[in-house]
Amino acid sequence: MILYDDKGLEIFDKITYDKDYYLTNAEIEVLQNNSDELVGKYVKDGDVLVELGAGAMRKTKYILDAITKAGRKITYYAVDLAEASLRQSLEPLAATYPSIKFVGLWGTYHDSLSWIQKNQHNARKLFLWLGSSIGNLTRKEGADFLLNVRNTAMRDGDLFLCGIDKRNSFETVSLAYNDRSGLTRDFAMNGLVNINNIFKYTVFDPSNFMYVSIYNEADGRHEAYYESTKDQTVEFREEKVSVHLKKGELINFEYSYKYSPDEVCELIQGAKMSDLGKWTESKNLYSVHMFYR
Ligand code: AVI
Numbered sequence: 001m002i003l004y005d006d007k008g009l010e011i012f013d014k015i016t017y018d019k020d021y022y023l024t025n026a027e028i029e030v031l032q033n034n035s036d037e038l039v040g041k042y043v044k045d046g047d048v049l050v051e052l053g054a055g056a057m058r059k060t061k062y063i064l065d066a067i068t069k070a071g072r073k074i075t076y077y078a079v080d081l082a083e084a085s086l087r088q089s090l091e092p093l094a095a096t097y098p099s100i101k102f103v104g105l106w107g108t109y110h111d112s113l114s115w116i117q118k119n120q121h122n123a124r125k126l127f128l129w130l131g132s133s134i135g136n137l138t139r140k141e142g143a144d145f146l147l148n149v150r151n152t153a154m155r156d157g158d159l160f161l162c163g164i165d166k167r168n169s170f171e172t173v174s175l176a177y178n179d180r181s182g183l184t185r186d187f188a189m190n191g192l193v194n195i196n197n198i199f200k201y202t203v204f205d206p207s208n209f210m211y212v213s214i215y216n217e218a219d220g221r222h223e224a225y226y227e228s229t230k231d232q233t234v235e236f237r238e239e240k241v242s243v244h245l246k247k248g249e250l251i252n253f254e255y256s257y258k259y260s261p262d263e264v265c266e267l268i269q270g271a272k273m274s275d276l277g278k279w280t281e282s283k284n285l286y287s288v289h290m291f292y293r
Contacts, residue, residue, distance in 0.1 A: 016058070030288045080105075
């Protein structure tokens, strides 16, 4: 994915601390306030937790704290594509949380789910998919993804915890993706630099593009684009492909879907799962949902 090279991950990490990008702080508030209840109700000794796209595990900390407080003995699998950040995040945890066994699964979701299915078939599992990662898939892709996890790696009774952003006001969403510090713009523009790194020559001259953020309220999705600031030709030399762009032409590079309560219901139905309820934070901007098979 062009956005998440090392530099992109570094900028994205800064975005998650930014006040205008409310999603991460909202999710942290939910987990900070509700992890004791979540663990009390849904985590038993011997359970297996599987976090998809674990990253820096900043949010998971609250669940791990609650597990330790409740004295539960579990195994925690962190799935991530970035080996270095997986090692870096996992290494210090064993000493902090002695009742939890930590295992890193470095690889794609697909490979990790097959591995879990083979090696942890009989354990009761709780999957974690936080950070509104579902938002970067279309609604159909999101439901299909959950259905695939359900079919390949879950047994009846297994749980799925999912962080989902709400259809918030136009102003709130627009500011989140066009923050006052310009972090999201830098994150987006780094994607063009990364394309040049991948192709090992200049495909896109970033100075000929600008970042455009549009919240499409009707469809409940934020749309991120590169706008060509002049008539230009972009060349993929080795592929012998030239693309002519007109001034003002838009190239979409990201969608961030937001969910109404009805859309969450459709998601659960599409995934053939059931709903166990949700937790929300004080501003009612973001929810963490518990589904089960
Ligand atoms: C990772 N993902 C959920 C973020 C989002 O909100 O769509 C990525 C992001 N793009 C711009 N800001 C954050």
